[in-house]
Structure formats: structure tokens, C-alpha cells
Amino acid sequence: MKEIIALEYQQGILHMIDQRKLPRQQETFLCKTWQEVDFAIQDMVVRGAPAIGAAAAYGALLAAKEYEKEPKPVFLSKMEESLSVLNESRPTAVNLMWAIKRMRSLLKQYAQESVSQLVERIEAEADAIVAADQAINITMGDYGNSIIPEKATILTHCNTGALATVGIGTALGVVRQAFRSGKDIFVYADETRPRLQGGRLTAWELMQEGIPASLIADSVAATLIRDGKIDVILVGADRIATNGDTANKIGTFMLSVLAKTYQVPFYIVAPTTTIDFDMSHGDEIVIEERSSEEVTHIDGHPTAPEGIQVYNPAFDVTPHQNITGIITEKGIIRAPFHENIPPLKGEE
Numbered sequence: 001m002k003e004i005i006a007l008e009y010q011q012g013i014l015h016m017i018d019q020r021k022l023p024r025q026q027e028t029f030l031c032k033t034w035q036e037v038d039f040a041i042q043d044m045v046v047r048g049a050p051a052i053g054a055a056a057a058y059g060a061l062l063a064a065k066e067y068e069k070e071p072k073p074v075f076l077s078k079m080e081e082s083l084s085v086l087n088e089s090r091p092t093a094v095n096l097m098w099a100i101k102r103m104r105s106l107l108k109q110y111a112q113e114s115v116s117q118l119v120e121r122i123e124a125e126a127d128a129i130v131a132a133d134q135a136i137n138i139t140m141g142d143y144g145n146s147i148i149p150e151k152a153t154i155l156t157h158c159n160t161g162a163l164a165t166v167g168i169g170t171a172l173g174v175v176r177q178a179f180r181s182g183k184d185i186f187v188y189a190d191e192t193r194p195r196l197q198g199g200r201l202t203a204w205e206l207m208q209e210g211i212p213a214s215l216i217a218d219s220v221a222a223t224l225i226r227d228g229k230i231d232v233i234l235v236g237a238d239r240i241a242t243n244g245d246t247a248n249k250i251g252t253f254m255l256s257v258l259a260k261t262y263q264v265p266f267y268i269v270a271p272t273t274t275i276d277f278d279m280s281h282g283d284e285i286v287i288e289e290r291s292s293e294e295v296t297h298i299d300g301h302p303t304a305p306e307g308i309q310v311y312n313p314a315f316d317v318t319p320h321q322n323i324t325g326i327i328t329e330k331g332i333i334r335a336p337f338h339e340n341i342p343p344l345k346g347e348e
Helices: 034-042 049-066 072-087 094-109 115-145 171-180 197-209 218-226 252-261 342-347
Strands: 007-010 013-017 028-031 153-156 186-190 213-216 232-235 246-249 266-269 315-318 325-328 331-333
Touching: 007 049, 007 115, 013 049, 028 034, 028 049, 034 049, 034 072, 049 072, 049 094, 049 115, 072 094, 072 115, 094 115, 115 171, 115 266, 115 325, 115 331, 153 171, 153 218, 171 197, 171 232, 171 266, 186 197, 186 218, 197 213, 213 218, 218 252, 232 252, 246 252, 252 266, 252 315
Parallel strands: 153 186, 153 232, 186 213, 232 266, 266 325
Antiparallel strands: 007 013, 013 028, 246 315, 325 331
């Protein structure tokens, strides 16, 4: 089986699966400039917190290559300008800011080196981010597999697979590891309105892998949970505060309330890079609001009356009280999160 590769840097060009086109077409979106990377992140050619972080890292590399022939002061000024723009391309996914912070720290740490040396270091750093994410995904998958019972029925939300990372995935990576270990599992995938990442992307990944699954409308999840047909819920994260409050795709909070009511284990699966150690609780998380057309149109075709007002937050925040555990590459973090998460900062 061929692995899904969401993005890959080859010979000065960042290749991405254009996730706007799936599942009807599998096309490659080519980024030859950092501005094209900025567009790709904003327009959701690439999405998913870890994948966005990797894309931003290669955006920094493309900027460095663009300005490599400039005098060093100009190079550094242009790099800061491009990093600032990339940093603002999406406001909620902390992996984006984390990747840009790494590039800024690198430029500061090796400020005495030549421009060509700095470009080489930026490329090595971007490659290291990808390699680390691939390894982290496997480790998270193994930790997560330990909580998946035999013959488990799993509910997922949005897309948390290879398309959202540069590895096997976060929450869907756990599903993959459980399936590959021989467990007889079944997956219900929420469609995830309004962009239908569960329907377009997760369902596609599950079929590519051959994992038994059904696609459901978001509103079906409550009935399945109430009727005892879900054994565990696995979701991803775009930002986690140090008390465990977690921002993820809109609809996650609703699932967490249902899970708590009906005592279904509810796990976040995310690398520690998704933890914002400077944020103490979820009220501080900036929630991105997206275009009204995502709600009023599908594929450019109107599905609502023209002129209707729309509220379209891309994410919501699940309070830590609703979370059974946070599966990371360091292990499974459990309550009290405000005590067990902060020590991880020293392991960055």
C-alpha cells in the first residue's frame, strides 16, 4: 500500500496534495515561492496543524532561497518580513507559530554565519521538522493503540490523518496503528461541516487504507453515542492550553459534552508541539472565523438564501473537564492537566 504524503520538498519546489480537490481529483499544488505557501495555508490547500507547521517551515526556506543573493542585512530584513506574513496565515494552529519561532531562533543563533550557511541551516531545520513529525506520529499511534480495545468502534471528527500531518496522522494515526496491529475495529467518520473534511478527506484515507468505516452526518453522532455504539472518540487539536483546554475543528466541543454525558472515553491526539506553553486556559485561544460562503455554498453552488447572515467559526474549545486524556509522543497525559502538562515544556 502506498503511503499518503501530504507535502514534500523536492529540488526547490514544495509539492502538496491539493486538499481542496479531494476526493474527486488527486492533484499536486506546487509552491515555488513563499508567497504561494502563504496562499496554500490560507486557502486550505494544506491543512491540519502539523502539516501547516511543516509547510510554514518550507515557506521560510523558499523565502531564504529567494533572498539568498541579497546582502546580509537585506536578507535578514526580508526574512523577517516573510516570516511575519507566514506567521499570520492562520491564527489558531499553534504549530504554525512554533515552526516560525524555530526559524527565527535559528537566524538569531547563527547570526554571524554567511547567508549561504543560513540558507543551508534553514533547509536542514525544515527537513528535521518533517522527520520529527513522522517519528512522532508513529509513537503517538503506538501509545494510542494501547487504549483501543479489540473490536472497538471509534468515532472521529474532521481529518487527523496523513493529510493533516507529514506522517501517518494524529487521531487517525492511532486508528491506523490499531488496524495494522490486527485489531478488528470499525470507524464512524463525521462529515464535519462546513468544509466536509471528514467526508472528503478522512473517508478517502480510510478507504485508501482499507479500514472498515461508515461516513455519517455530524448530527448522527449523538444517536450513536446515546445508543452505546461508540467505544472511544478520537480527535485532533490545533492548540492546547496548559490546563488541557483544547481548540479543534468546530463540533469537537459538542462531541465532548455527549461523551461526558454518556461516559464514552474522549481522547485528544496531538504532538507536544500543539501545546501552547504560554497559554494557561482556552479562553485565550483566538478562534478563526472563515468565509460565509463555506456555509452558504457547496462547490460554488448556493444552498442558502442570498443575504442571510452567517456565523462560521472554524474551531471551538473543549474544556479540559470533558477530556479523558491527551495522547502525545511523550505518553498519555491525564488529569490534572494543569499539573501534568507544564513539566513537558522542559522536554522541548
